[in-house]
Amino acid sequence: MTRLHPVLLVASMALLPFSFACNCDGAPGATDDGGAGIDGGGDGGAPDGGSTDAGRHDGGPSDGGDGGSGRPAPNPNNPNNSNLDTDCDGLSDAEEFADTYAGGLKTDPANPDSDGDGIPDGVEAGKTDSVDPLCAGYTGDADTATRTDPTDPDSDGDGLPDGVEDANHNGRVDPGESDPLDPDTDGDGIPDGVEDANGNGQVDPGETDPTNRDTDGDGIPDGIEDTSRDGVLQPGETDPTNPDTDGDGIPDGVEDKNHNGRVDPGETDPRVPDVDTDMDGITDAVETNVVGTDPMKADTDGDGLLDGIEDKNQNGQLNLGETDPLRVDTDCDGLTDGQEDANGNGQVDAGETDPNNPDTDGDGLTDGLESGVSTNPDPAHCPGFVVDADPSTTTDPLNPDTDGDGILDGAEDRNANGRVDAASGQNAAELDPNNGNDATPVVVEACATQNLVQVLLRTATRGDLNFATLSAYGDVTTLTAGGDEVGVMVFDPAQKVLGVALSRPPTGGDVNADATYARNAFGSTGGEANAITQPFTSWDGYPAVRGTLDWNSSSDIKDAANAWASAVRGGIAGLWTNQGGASGPFEVSFEVLRRSNNRSVFVAAFAPAAGIDEARLIAMDDLANGSPVAQLADVTGVQCDTFLTENAQPVDFLYVIDNSCSMGDEQQALSDATAATVNQLQNSTLDWRIGVIYTDFYNTNSFAGFTTDLATFQSRTTPGTGGSGDERPLESAQRFIQNRGNEIRSGAQLVVVILTDEDERSNGVNTSQENNFVNFFQSNNVSVNGLICRPGFNTSNCYNVSNTHERVITRLGGVLGHIEDLSNIGPTISTIISAVGGATSPYVLTRAPISATLKVAMDDGMGGLVTVPRSRSDGFDFDGASGSIQLFGSYRPAQAGLPLAVSYRYWDKRATNPDGTVPCGGPCPDPLVCNTSTDQCECPPDCGAPQPGPAWTCDVVSCTWQCPADCGGTCSGYEVCDTTSCGCVCDQNISCGPGYQFDPVACGCSCDPIQLDCGGNYVPDLDTCACVCPPDCGGNCQVGETCNMSSCACIFTEVP
Structure with missing residues (x-):
């Protein structure tokens, strides 16, 4: 008990x-x-000295009895x-x-159940065994920690005899039994005897269950429904035995959303039927005026789920966790909502896929693709769904690794088409997600789940930013403008690398204007130099520019970040308030992307220039190469790409060098960089040659051929300054291709590198001629890059007024550096080589990787495998513009056709609006928060504030903490709920019987030794609330006396 x-x-x-x-x-x-x-x-x-008992023994x-069966009477x-x-x-x-209970009552030694409640006296008194060996069949108390009164058939006074409550009479409260010591076992506020009105221990029709505080399961406690707590359905009450009191098809607990027994704003009255013609659980008024479903059709979209199951709270709004009653396939995974919620209960149960998650098991494949769906069930809403290319094979949409080989299904089916594709070009054959034995050691090393690199997503809601970083960037601050999140800054305190991602309206006509704005922000906060830029298209299809520069700020790295971010977007808050412990000048990598005419994203990463090393340069690139930035709606997945190695990629470089009178210093700087250029080329997988022409080639047609010899190349970079002052590098390159194109190797990528301090002087250079240049080079697949003067320069050493070169190079996606900074010539050439290596790499990744998560393994050519480190000199690196990896140094393939595997986390584009849908239309009023899944301001589970106490509940309608009328069922016995404090308080609404007094701490009648008034040698036993005889009559017997335990009296014993 x-x-x-x-x-x-x-x-x-x-x-x-x-x-x-x-x-x-x-x-x-x-x-x-x-x-x-x-x-x-x-x-x-x-x-016997005992007190009289008003008729009891x-x-x-x-x-007069003898005990039966020949036993003497007691x-x-x-x-x-x-x-x-x-x-x-x-x-x-x-x-x-001997033992006397309250009121002077005693049990009958000749009657095993003195009070007639069906429970043996000893079980009520907590006895586990009988002292009498003739009573071997006695079954003792199963819970001696509790005692009922063997002289009172209803110990708790709830109207039910103890033996009805303890139905199996074992002294313990077992499942299905009410508690004979608690007048309100289930704590619903209704006494057990009222709930079991006929006192038979069963829940009969019309009765509530004294062991279940919500008998009808409608979510509202019985005591809230039966407010009078008399077991009779009164006006103004709902029926605690009927989950739908008004019979309108909507459960009482759905109508009374906060279960407080009142009709609050936004609720319907559970006592008044609401018309629901199609019986789908949503009233006709809501279907017609709010959600737009058909009030005459229970399943408007025909997906197999009732509208009222999809709209769980029947409020006509698409809330978190609900499916759309107007869409057949809410998550666009190829399975209808009804197929996913097979039992139609609105819950994701075991064995079911999630109709609100297109990839329930998170393996990178949609549930429908894994299930073999070959026809889009909802093309109007889901035009992007990819059907299964081979429906005869399926994988398990509830198991991310169907074949159990340690590699996710989506990593094995790398193009996510549902078919095991054969090798194509440099792409090795796909792994079979149904074959657990086809993963080679190389693939396992790179792609096994336990080997994957983890990533964290930092977000800015108003800026529609997802910024993916490694966990090392644990120091984070969110940038706000006008209270809205517009950006984020991250810092790796170990490497002293800092990253910024910031959204703002565009600053000019195109992304190049944004890139100039970003550079100017560096210039205004310390000065910038040696900028190198390249336009490209971001992974999600937006125009972008990436670049590097030297930043001459001498500030602490966090102060410098604050300054740059504030220069990019004024009036922002959330800036760093502490120091980073490293000062400038800094090396910078940056990126700008233009999502629309309303939104641009500025990204920068920097580290102190002093002691800069390859690891930090790569870390900076991982923050600003375009790969970590996405929109809020985009999600990440895991990919495993497998390739067959290729020895080398043929590339012919064509330098077009200005040989006019002003180019002496520039030619020398280029010559000084030739050794580094050749070393970089020889350390790559490029099969390279270099040829040199000059800016008057259009006139001379002079070309000495391609070479791989350093000395020859070096000598050709310093032709002197006696050439024509009519510099035409673009026209010269065009003429070379037209007149000497046969000297370019078949299948080789031609890369033009222009070096000039003058603008293009070709006859008739205008918009039409500029377009002609762009069209010509594009049609011939020529990469055009350059070292030119900054736009607007007009000095004796640098002249660029029309800016033709920059526009052509930018339109063609080339690398651009500025020649007036002589120290920038070598780095620009190096950047061009890296970009060419990426553009010609055979290892183009299938998806848009987050480059910080790349892991590469390859066959070493001798039957073993190697894990390739991230290194631009001896390992691999990633090129964000081409989405490819390159191999360098000792990791260049020894032969063609060797297995190579690359794992990474990638972005899956889910966003459809380039401006991003401003979540919930802007900031939600406190304490509401924005549910980005439904684009609605909703009440958070904690009502936006700490829970005042354990019984308080968050009312999502008013979004305030409220106290349930019954304090959440926490009150017991004679306690009542004080809804002001939401605590149970004791209410003395009873009179205690003889031997008892009301105890406000226990909130009930407790045994009172004084009122027991134990006389003679008796002592009070508070457990049984009885006067009992202590051993040896409490030591009160004198010499020659013995204690009669039956009368608790000392009796003289005659000495023989």
Whole structure:
């Protein structure tokens, strides 16, 4: 049984007849007067000093019975009473004669169930065994920590006899039983006896369940529905035995959303039927006026789910976790909502895919593709769904690794088309996600799940920014403008590398204007030099520019970041407030992308120039190469690309060098960089040659051929300054291709590198001629790059007014550096080589990688495998413009056709609006938060504030913490709920019986030793609330006396 609980003594109660069998040899089954153990009259025995009991047995000898079966009747004077249990009820005869309960009542030693409640006296008193060996069949108390009153048939005064509540009479509260010591077992505020109105221990029609605080399962406690708590359905109440009181098809708990028993704003009345013609759970008014579903059709979109199941709260809005009743395939995964929620209950149960997640198991393949869907079920809403190219094979949409080989299904089916594709070009054959034995050691090393690199997503909601970084960037701050999140800054305190991603309106006509704005922001906060830029298209299809420069700020790295971010977008908050511990000048990598005419994204990464090394340069590139930036709606996945190695890629470089009178210093700087250029080329996988022409080639047609010899190349870079002052590098390159194109190797990529300090002087250079140049080079697949003067320069050493070269190079996606910074010539050439290596690499990745997560393994050509480190000199690197990796140094393939595997986390484009849908139309009013899945301001689960106390509940309608009328069922016994404090307080609404007093701490009647008024040698036992005889009469017997435990009296013993 449960804890001993204060009990309410009932003055009178009709005793229920119980059949009680005590399986003990010779034990009586009842008193000799035919009563239920309480004999209704005097006992005829000798006076025993006990108090009278208003008709109950008072401790004298039994009244004429002999105990049955030849056993003597109980005798209070029997000195062996401590070892006898005449009625086999678990209490010794001595205890039954001696122990006096509240009101002077005693149990009957000749009746195993003195109060007639069906529970043996000893079980009620907590006895586990009988002292009498003739009572071997006695079954003791199963929970001795609790006691009921063996002289009161209803210990807790709830109107149900103890034996009805403890139905199996074992002294323990078992499942399905109410507690005979708690008048309100389930804590719903309704006494057990009111709930079980006919007192039969069963839940009959019309009754509530005293062991279940929500009998009808509608979400509202019985005591909230039956506010009068009398078991009768009164006006203004809902029916606690009917989950839909008004029969309108909408459960009471759905209509009364916060379950407080009141009709609050936004709720319907559970007592008044709402018209729901199609019986889908949503009223006609909501279907017609709010959600737009058909009130005459229970499943408007025909996806197999009732509209009211899809709109779980039937409010006509698409809330978090709900499917769309107007769309067949809410998540556009190829499976209808009804196919995914197979049992139609609106929950994602075991064995079901999630209709709100297109990739339930997160393996990179949509649920429909894995299930073999070959027809788009919802083309109007899901035009981008990719059907299964081979429906005869399927994978498990609930298991990310169907074949258990440690490689995700989506990594094995790298193009996510549902078919195991054969080798094509440099792409090796795909792995079979249904074959656990086809992964080679190279693939396992790169692509096994346990080997994947983790990434964290930093977000700025108003800026529609996802910024992916490694965990090393643990120092983070969010940038805001006008209270809206517009950017984020991250810092790696170990490497001293800092990254910034910031959204703002565009600054000019195109992305090149944004790039200039970004560079000027560096220039205005310390000065910038040696800028190298290249336009490209971002992974998600937006025009972008990437670049590097030297930043001369001398500030601490965090102060410098604050300055640049503020220069890019004024009035921002959330700037760093502490120091980074590293000062400038800095090396910078940056990127700008133009998503629309309304939004551009500025990204920068920098580290101190002092002691800069390859690892930090790569870390900076990983932040600003375009790969870590996405929109909020975009999600990440895992990819495994497999390739067959290729020895080399043929590239012919054509330098077009200005040989006019002003180019002496520039030619020398170029010559000084030739050794580094050749070293870089020889360390790559490029099969390279270099040829040199001059800016007057259009006139001379002079070309000495291509070479791979350093000395020859070096000599040709310094032709002198006696050439024509009519510099025409673009026209010269065009003429070379037209006139000497046969000298270019078949299949080789031609790369033009222009070096000039003058603008293009070709006859008729204008917009038309500029377009002609662009079209010519594009049609011949020529990469055009250059070192030219900055736009607007007009000095004796650098002249660029029309800016023709920059526009042509930019339109063609070439690398651009500025020749007036002589120290920039070598780095620009190096950047051009890297870009060419990326553009010609055979290892173009299938998806848009987050480059910081790349992992590469390859066959070493000798039957082993190597993990390739990230290194631009001896390892691999990633080119963000081409989406490819390159191999360098000792990791260049020894032969063609060797297996190579690359794993990475990639972006899956889900965003459809380049401006990004401003979440929820802007900031949500406190305490509401924006649910980006539904684009609605919603109440958070914590109502935006700490829970005031354990019983308080968050009312999502008002978004305030409220106290349930029953304090959440936490009150018990005679406690009531104080809704102001939301705590249970004691309410003395009972009168305690004899021997008891009201205890406000226990909130009930507890045993009062004073009121027990134990006389003589008796002492109070608070567990049983009885006067009991202590051993040896408490030590009060004198010499020559012994204690009669039955009368608790010291009796003179005659000495023989």
